Amino acid sequence: xxxxxSKGGAGRRAAHKPAHVPLGAEAGHRRSSGTAVPAEELRxxxxxxxxxxRAYPRGQGRGFTLIEAAFxxxxxxxxxxxxxxxxxxxxARQRLRHVAELLELDxxxxxxxxxxxxxxxxxxxxxxxxWCWGASRQAPCQCATALPRCELGGISYRDHxxxxxxxxxxxxxxxxxxxxxxxTRIGISNDRNQQLYLDLNPLGRPAICGADARKGAC
Numbered sequence: 001x002x003x004x005x006s007k008g009g010a011g012r013r014a015a016h017k018p019a020h021v022p023l024g025a026e027a028g029h030r031r032s033s034g035t036a037v038p039a040e041e042l043r044x045x046x047x048x049x050x051x052x053x054r055a056y057p058r059g060q061g062r063g064f065t066l067i068e069a070a071f072x073x074x075x076x077x078x079x080x081x082x083x084x085x086x087x088x089x090x091x092a093r094q095r096l097r098h099v100a101e102l103l104e105l106d107x108x109x110x111x112x113x114x115x116x117x118x119x120x121x122x123x124x125x126x127x128x129x130x131w132c133w134g135a136s137r138q139a140p141c142q143c144a145t146a147l148p149r150c151e152l153g154g155i156s157y158r159d160h161x162x163x164x165x166x167x168x169x170x171x172x173x174x175x176x177x178x179x180x181x182x183x184t185r186i187g188i189s190n191d192r193n194q195q196l197y198l199d200l201n202p203l204g205r206p207a208i209c210g211a212d213a214r215k216g217a218c
Contacts (some may be wrong), residue, residue: 017114034165037119048049062198071110071127074187076167077154089192089194092162092190092191092192092194092211093192093194094164094210095160095162095163095190096188096189096196097191097196097208097212097214098160098187099155099160099163099165099188100188100196100208100213101197101208102155102185102194103107103121103133103155103188103198103206104198104206104207104208106123106133106135106153106154106155107123107198108124108150108205108206109135109201110122110135110152110173111173111178111180111204111205112178113137113173114173114174114175114176114177115176115177115178116173117137118175118176119175120137120172120173120174120175121135121136121137121139121152121172121173122135122137122139122140122141122146122170122171122172122173123170123171123172123173124136124140124142124143124145124150124168125143125165125186126142126165127144127165127166127167127168128164128165128166129164130144130156130157131156131157131163131165131211132144132154132155132156132157133154133155133165133167134150134152134153134154134155134159134164135150135153135154136148136149136150136151136152137151137152138151140170140172143156144156148184162187162190162191163186163188163189163190164189164190165186165187166186166187166188166189167184167185167186167187168184168185169182169184170182170183171183171200173204174204177204178203178204179203179204180200183200185197185198185199186198187199193214194212195210195211195214196208196209196210196213197209197210210217
């Protein structure tokens with residue numbers, strides 16, 4: 001006659017059977033109880049954030065997709081297409097102002113010489129695309145041909161491409177007084193329709209004016 005196992009023995013064996021514990025929970029229990037957890041086990045244990053999502057180590061985050069990269073490139077292209085023309089216009093305006101400042105400097109120098117030396121000083125112009133100007137003591141000079149020569153120096157279009165000079169006639173600074181005689185307004189422009197002009201006051205002092213001049217110049 002076969003002996004049946006007692007119910008008490010089966011219950012005791014079921015009570016001592018270890019329950020299945022998830023790996024992460026077991027590792028967390030070991031950490032909370034102070035038991036050392038092997039480093040290899042920690043490395044392979046997925047860590048979960050506050051919302052139950054897995055937290056990945058730094059350096060293993062999601063990269064840019066092709067669509068995101070294309071969107072960024074398109075955005076940069078739009079910004080550059082708006083910025084480049086503005087920067088080119090700024091450079092053209094600066095070159096125009098530079099030519100006007102050179103002319104203003106030569107006019108001031110000619111006026112100062114007429115006062116200091118007590119003699120007439122002449123500033124001659126040639127208008128148009130191949131413009132130039134020059135200053136002389138003896139008589140009005142020809143800045144384009146140097147016959148007669150502009151012994152006090154001058155400026156020509158060769159060093160300032162893209163600018164245009166318009167002047168009706170030359171200027172004579174009166175000996176000892178420095179007043180400007182027989183002069184007209186001198187216009188300077190460029191291929192971007194930016195314009196400046198130079199005026200002389202009754203004492204012969206020049207000033208740069210116009211919408212593209214520096215603020216407070218006139």
